[in-house]
Amino acid sequence: MRQNPERRTALLDAAIEVLAREGSRGLTLRAVDAAARVPVGTSSNYFANRGELLRQIMGRTYERLTPDPAELAETMTAPRSPELVALLLRQVHQRMRADRSSYLAMLELRLEGTRRPELGAELNRIFSAELENNIRFHLDAGLPGDRVAVILLYLAMHGMIVDDLTVPDVLAGKAGELTDELCRRLLGNAAPDAS
Structure with a gap:
């Protein structure tokens, strides 16, 4: 090779x-x-x-969609709040929109993984590890909410991003507002989790 x-x-x-x-x-x-x-x-x-x-x-899409460490560090200088979580989620969404091809390719890989057991196993391993990394980042950073809240945010955002990138008229350009509202409702009264 x-x-x-x-x-x-x-x-x-x-x-x-x-x-x-x-x-x-x-x-x-x-x-x-x-x-x-x-x-x-x-x-x-x-x-x-x-x-x-x-x-x-799979590896290349991960590289292309990973946040710039300097930009992430700058964002993380803000006070820990539901608003900061919403900003982080909006930045994820912006990266997916900016590199729509990588996100759509990953969706295609997910579908192909249902037909190819070896690919499905690799996707399960990668996405499980990434979800755990996201949970650990959230908790270690002292952001509001617990493990379950992070999983709920993950599920909600993935669904919203799929709709926004595949059937954008469904959300009619309100993804940012919905992200803010999601964080207010899910994390509004949540103190940062110390676990």
């Missing part, structure tokens, strides 16, 4: 675009080559098979 990291990243970025635009059935090594504008066969030099490509797309 080839080891040019820049070329691999470019191929993965092209694969994300193909997956977001064409869905899982349209994701072939040849389609990735065409999207990346490289000679036919280039992707097969970097990915042993389609399964390996799918696995590496």
